[in-house]
Amino acid sequence: MTFLSLKALTKKYDCTKGECVKGIDLDVERGQTVVLLGPSGCGKTTTLKMIAGLVPANSGDILLEGRSILADPPEKRGVSMVFQKTLLFPHMTVAQNIGFGLKMRGEKQGEIEKKVNEMLKLIKLEGYGTRRTTQLSGGQEQRVSLARGLIIEPKVLLLDEPLSALDAKLRQEMRELIQELKERFDVTIIFVTHDQQEAVMLADKIALMIDGEIVQYDAPQAFFTRPRTRSVAEFFGWTNFISAVQTGKEVNCCLGEFQFNELESFNGEVDLAIRPESAELCGTDEGLAATVLSSMYMGTRVHYVMGCMGTQLKISLDASKLLKIGDTIHLKFNQGMIWAVRMDRCLDEDNVRVKDLTVQPGLAALSQPTKILSEVTPTKHDRPLQ
C-alpha cells in the first residue's frame, strides 16, 4: 500500500493563467523525499496546500496510509507544513514556537520542554529558547520553522520553497540539516521548489509539474537521460531539439539514424534531444562535420553554437582546446546523452523547428549545408579566442 497517494487531484482557480491543478496522480512511498519541481505558477504550491488541507480540492482524492484524508481539517491530518515565509509566531519565544504543536496536542509542559531542548540542540540553536523571533537571522528562522514542523513527528512533512529566500551558502547548510533531520525522524517529505539543482540534490524522486500536470515522475537521473517530453528536457538543460520521425524504436533525422533500445515504441513526429555535453571532438574520418559559429567561454568549459548537417547545435566542450569561429571540426556523440522526446500538448509558435529537411540520413543535408551556413552570421564576442 502506498504511503501517500494523490488520485486525480484537481483544483481550478483560473486556468487561463495556468493557476490550476489538472487531475494529478502521485504515489509516494514511506520515507521518501519527493520533490515537486516546476516553473512558477505551475500549481505545485496549490498541490501542497491541498495535501495539507488548506485549500479544498475540486475533485479527486488524497489517501494517507490507505485512508482518505480529503474530508479531514488540516489540524487532524498528521501533515505539517513549512512555508516560504517562516511565519514564526511573533508574540511567542523561540521555544514557545517550537513547542506550539506539542502544546496543541495537549502534552505536558515538562515533556514539551524536554523535547524542545533536544530539538534546539539538533538545529544547533541551543540556548536560543528564550529569544524573541525578531532577533533571529533568516537562516535561524528557517531552522526554527523546520524544528517546529518536525517536533510533532508528522507522517508527512510539506516544505514550500523554504530555501528560496536564503543565500547559496545557507541553502547548502539547510539542505544538509534537512537530510539529517529526515533520517532522525524518519519522515516522508514532499518538497516544492523551482530550482532544478536543489531538486536533484534532495530528491529520491522528482515530479516535474508544468501547467498543472505532472509531466514526469522519476528518479533524478532519468531526467538527464530519459526525459519524456520536450518541456521536461528543456527544464533540465537539454539544449538541442532536432525534428525527427520515429518509427518503432528507430529515430531518423538530418543528423542520421538512431536506434534506441529502451525507448518506448512509437510512430510519429518527435524531437531528437541532444545534451550539450554529449559531443566530443574526434578525427576527420569519423562523426559529423561541424563549423563553429559562435562561442562563449565559461571557465572550465566553452559553450559553442555549431552548424552541423544543416542545423545548429549548442555544444559544450572542454576548455582545454579552444576553437575559433569558422573552425571546422568533427564531432561524435555519446548516445547515452541523446534521447527522443515527444511533443508537448501545447506547442506554441516559438518552438523553432528546423523546417523541411527530408529524413534521409545525411544526404539531404549535404546538398544544403553551404546555403544554411552562409545565412548565419557568426556572433561576435568581446573576448578574443586564442
Add this chain to the structure above:
Amino acid sequence: MLALLYLAIIATIVPIILWSFSFRWAYPSLLPAWSLAAWDYVFQQNAIIVALIDSIAVSSAVTLFTMVLGFTAAKALGTREFRGKVAVELLVLLPAIVPAISAVMGMSGIFTLLKCENTFLGVVLAQIPFGMPYMIMGLASAFKNYDMEYEQAASTLGASRWRTLIEVTVPAIFPALVVSCLFTFVVSWSQYLLTLIIGGSAVNTLPLALFALMGSGDYGIACAVSIIFILPVLVLLVLSSKYLTTNGISNGGVNQL
C-alpha cells in the same frame, strides 16, 4: 449574524429618513402622516442653505490647511528615525484623545485675546489641531512603505524639488492622501462644541443649526436637515471608496505606534 450588522446600519439612518417625510408623527402611530412640509421648510429657509455652505467652507479650509501643514511632518515620521520620535508621535496623537471640551475653554480665552473669537478664521484655526492626528497618522503610514529612492531617482533625472513633490511623491501616496483628507473632513464636519464656543454667533455651521432643531421638538425638520447633513460626507465616501479598501487607514494608526 450579518443580519445584526445590517440592522445596525438601518438603525442608524432609516428612522431619520422616514421621519423627515412626516408631519406630526404622534404616538402610537406606526406610520406618519406623510408630508413634504419639512423639506419645503428646509429649502425655503435661507438659514439652512447658508449653514450648509458655511460647513462646506469651514471643513474644506480645515482639510486644506491640515494637509498642507501636516504633510512634511507625516513624511518625516514615516521615513525617518530620530531622537524624540516617540515624543513627537505622542504629541501628534494627543488631540485625537484629549476631547474638545478640555481645549475649547482655553482656546476661547486665547482667541479672544487674538481677536479671532467669533470669526470664520477662528473656527477654522480651532478645528485644525483636531484634524491633525488623522491626517498625519494616515499619511505617515503610507510613507512607511514609501521608498525615498523614488525621489532620488527623480532628482538624478533632473526634477526640481517642487516637481518631484507633485509628480512623484503625491501620486505615490495618493490613496492614503485621499483617505486622510476624508477623515479630516469628516472630523471637522461633525464638530459642534468647538464651533459653538469659538464661532458662536458669527459662524453657523450645520451642526449648530441641527442641534437647535433637535432640541426644538420638531423632529420632521430636524430629520430633513440631518439628511442634508450626512449626504455630502456619504457622497465623499462613495467617491473615495476605491481608495478605502479594508487595507486603508485602519492600519495606519496601528503602524504609527
Add this chain to the structure above:
Amino acid sequence: MRQTRTWVMLLPALLVIAVLFIMPLSYSLLLSLNFFSITTHTTVGIQAYLNVLTSQSFLNSFVFSLEIASVSTAMSILIAIVVSMVLRRRVAGRRFALFAYQFNIPVPHFVVAFSVLLLLTQTGLVSRWLYALGIISSSSSFPMLVFDQYGIGIIITYVLKFFPFIGIAVLSLLLTTVGDYEQQAATLGANGLKRFFYVLLPMMMPAILFSSILCFAYAFGSYEVPFLLGSTYPKTLALLAYQQFTNINLNSRPEAFAIANVITLVMIVLVIAEYTQLTAMNKMAVKRDH
C-alpha cells in the same frame, strides 16, 4: 544636516499643535489655578481642584463617564471581533456587508444619537412597534433607554459607531498578515478555537488596543452625544464642565477649567499607558516583511 532637516519638516505641524492646542491646555491649567483671577477674593492655588474633587456631582459624573466609556468600548470590541471573523469568509452578500461595515464611519456621532433618540425613547419607533404587536400596553411600559440613569442610549450610540471602526482594523489584519499565521497554526494541529486564542487574538491585540483607546477617549470626553441623550443627572464630565463654564457665577470658571483638566489628565495617563503597552507588544511584532 539631516537632523535639522527632519525638525524643519516637523515644524509646521508641531507649531500648529503647540499653539492651537497645547497653549489652550496650558491656559486652561493656569486659569484653573486662578492665575488670572477676576475677583479679588481668590488666590493662586488649587482651591478649584479641591472644590471639584470633593463635590458629589463631580464624583458621580466621573463614575458615569467611566461607566459609559468602558461599557461601550468593551461591547464594541466584542461585536467587532465577531463580525470581522464572520466577514472574512466568503459568505453570501459579502460585498454589500463590507460596504455596510464602512457606512457608519462618516456619519457623525450626534446624527446616530438622534436616530437612537427617534427609535428608543418611550414614544419612539420601537416602542410603537411593540405596542402594535401588543407586547406593551402603553408608552410608559417601554423601558427607559434614553435619558436614563445608566446612559443606555448613549452607550448604544457609541457602540453603533465604534464597532465598525475597530472592526475594519481587525478585518484588514485578518485578511492579510494574520490569516497566513492561522494557516501555519492549523498545520501544527491547532483547531479553530485554539487558533483564535493562541494566534489570531494575540496578533490582533495591538490594532484592537489602538483603535479602542481612541474610542474610549471619545466616549469619555464627548459633549454632543450625552447632551442629546442624557438625563439631567448624572451628567458626563464634559457636560459638567460646560455647565460650570457657562455659569453666571464667575467663581465657577476655575472649576470648569479644573474639571476639563482632570479629563485631560486622565487622557494623558491613558495615552502613556497605551503607548507603553503597545511598545511592549511591538517588540514582538512582525518586523521583517517577507
